[in-house]
Amino acid sequence: xxxxxxxxxxxxxxxxxxxxxxxxxxxxxxxxxxxxxxxxxxxxxxxxxxxxxxxxxxxxxxxxxxxxxxxxxxxxxxxxxxxxxxxxxxxxxxxxxxxxxxxxxxxxxxxxxxxxxxxxxxxxxxxxxxxxxxxxxxxxxxxxxxxxxxxxxxxxxxxxxxxxxxxxxxxxxxxxxxxxxxxxxxxxxxxxxxxxxxxxxxxxxxxxxxxxxxxxxxxxxxxxxxxxxxxxxxxxxxxxxxxxxxxxxxxxxxxxxxx
Amino acid sequence: xxxxxxxxxxxxxxxxxxxxxxxxxxxxxxxxxxxxxxxxxxxxxxxxxxxxxxxxxxxxxxxxxxxxxxxxxxxxxxxxxxxxxxxxxxxxxxxxxxxxxxxxxxxxxxxxxxxxxxxxxxxxxxxxxxxxxxxxxxxxxxxxxxxxxxxxxxxxxxxxxxxxxxxxxxxxxxxxxxxxxxxxxxxxxxxxxxxxxxxxxxxxxxxxxxxxxxxxxxxxxxxxxxxxxxxxxxxxxxxxxxxxxxxxxxxxxxxxxxxxxxxxxxxxxxxxxxxxxxxxxxxxxxxxxxxxxxxxxxxxxxxxxxxxxxxxxxxxxxxxxxxxxxxxxxxxxxxxxxxxxxxxxxxxxxxxxxxxxxxxxxxxxx
Numbered sequence: 001x002x003x004x005x006x007x008x009x010x011x012x013x014x015x016x017x018x019x020x021x022x023x024x025x026x027x028x029x030x031x032x033x034x035x036x037x038x039x040x041x042x043x044x045x046x047x048x049x050x051x052x053x054x055x056x057x058x059x060x061x062x063x064x065x066x067x068x069x070x071x072x073x074x075x076x077x078x079x080x081x082x083x084x085x086x087x088x089x090x091x092x093x094x095x096x097x098x099x100x101x102x103x104x105x106x107x108x109x110x111x112x113x114x115x116x117x118x119x120x121x122x123x124x125x126x127x128x129x130x131x132x133x134x135x136x137x138x139x140x141x142x143x144x145x146x147x148x149x150x151x152x153x154x155x156x157x158x159x160x161x162x163x164x165x166x167x168x169x170x171x172x173x174x175x176x177x178x179x180x181x182x183x184x185x186x187x188x189x190x191x192x193x194x195x196x197x198x199x200x201x202x203x204x205x206x207x208x209x210x211x212x213x214x215x216x217x218x219x220x221x222x223x224x225x226x227x228x229x230x231x232x233x234x235x236x237x238x239x240x241x242x243x244x245x246x247x248x249x250x251x252x253x254x255x256x257x258x259x
Numbered sequence: 260x261x262x263x264x265x266x267x268x269x270x271x272x273x274x275x276x277x278x279x280x281x282x283x284x285x286x287x288x289x290x291x292x293x294x295x296x297x298x299x300x301x302x303x304x305x306x307x308x309x310x311x312x313x314x315x316x317x318x319x320x321x322x323x324x325x326x327x328x329x330x331x332x333x334x335x336x337x338x339x340x341x342x343x344x345x346x347x348x349x350x351x352x353x354x355x356x357x358x359x360x361x362x363x364x365x366x367x368x369x370x371x372x373x374x375x376x377x378x379x380x381x382x383x384x385x386x387x388x389x390x391x392x393x394x395x396x397x398x399x400x401x402x403x404x405x406x407x408x409x410x411x412x413x414x415x416x417x418x419x420x421x422x423x424x425x426x427x428x429x430x431x432x433x434x435x436x437x438x439x440x441x442x443x444x445x446x447x448x449x450x451x452x453x454x455x456x457x458x459x460x461x462x463x464x465x466x467x468x469x470x471x472x473x474x475x476x477x478x479x480x481x482x483x484x485x486x487x488x489x490x491x492x493x494x495x496x497x498x499x500x501x502x503x504x505x506x507x508x509x510x511x512x513x514x515x516x517x518x519x520x521x522x523x524x525x526x527x528x529x530x531x532x533x534x535x536x537x538x539x540x541x542x543x544x545x546x547x548x549x550x551x552x553x554x555x556x557x558x559x560x561x562x563x564x565x566x567x568x569x570x571x572x573x574x575x576x577x578x579x580x581x582x583x584x585x586x587x588x589x590x591x592x593x594x595x596x597x598x599x600x601x602x603x604x605x606x607x608x609x610x611x612x613x614x615x616x617x618x619x620x621x622x623x624x625x
Binding site: 074193 | 286287288289290291292293294299300310312313314315316373
């Protein structure tokens, strides 16, 4: 009675399980890999487009990155032995990585077409890559398991529908789209409790995630007055209002303190 | 002879299952297997052990233990249905079977619906009821229960004041009286029932606290934010504080029950032993609760707190049932015809068993 299913029947059975378990916002489907999670490029008014650039910094003594205990999965222990928590990554100069910066308000009734190019969220070395990312409503998100271990992809949505899908085999891919904006939408792997990712789902393309140098750039904005918000998973949010004319570039700085 | 042992095994396995379920919640592994009843597409029992990594270990092990306990309860219900003469015990078996099947479905639903609080709390609460049912069956099929807690009916008996008075009264009236079962003590019966009910409510509050993420809403112990009463409130602090107040209430009732047993029934081992055990488990439970908070919900301590709470409940239940032993009719080969309510029954009295048969039997004993 007890038998191990072959890979093909496993995938088929797993597909049925996905159909049962994932009632996610938008849709979830299997698709071929394509491209990478590129920064937004679309702009409503390309002529005389403006930019908001800046840097996010941390003031005070930055916390030490806590090591993660990986012993519950031998694969993770071998694949990424020095893994530390990504909750606060502060460079020596005070720059903060993984801050999601976006236009919160000021775009009015403008509408934007979602890019067809998928954003990729990879599970590699028992961590999500990238840790923080943005995506537009309707834009496909391709979720990949690059690890030779099991992951479950648990999108803990509030505005969209929650979903939880297993990826037990290395190389498995799934595509998911979101039906409404949500900042931020947490992703979690319940198998590996330290694995978290944050996804900003917006109905426009004006967002960015700070890199190791803490800088960001919102390109191609129409002239106007905007509320810019910077979000960090543990440090909270900060907002600033900027007014930019056609063709201008404004610099905005955000400074977080230890909470 | 084997049935009581098997019933005890089922009850013990239910306790193990509750501990395993506690580990799932304490480690946050409830959704680490997204499908149900399959496991990542595998038939549950065919899932490779090598793939039981991270949270899957806790969630999948919980499913395996649960299905094993479910199978044991199926066997128990069939066994009782074929071998047990008392209808109410047979019905307990069927009820336990229905409860464990419902419990399994609730467990599946809570996974498929992403752990909604209401379903998860219901799952945790029904687990306690399943445990209570299996313990009640184990108790009802035990030789002690069947004998009415008279170890040697022909030898020296453990007679307390109420029985002694009954015997004297029967002698005065010229009746031939004999002791056939443990005596009724209405006060003990009432306080034990209330204690068991209070413990169950406390467990419901605890389950609500766990599944709403309020376990560390008050981060210090024994004080709350440095005060006796929390200086500020929200729903999580309220449910957490209710659990602490519940613990104090449970402690009062357990001490009252145990105190009554020691004061009035110290010679009745079937009451004294669970009363002592209740006090020990209560002390352990409060210690584990404090350590759960102070350790930041260390998952093993947290899970021990869950299973020990269940042990407090069933110990109180056993004490309650034993206090009511005289109210249960006895039928079956060993104890047919013993009195239902009167611990001191005159010879030749008319009695009725739980299947509605009645007869007169001279000198019948429990």
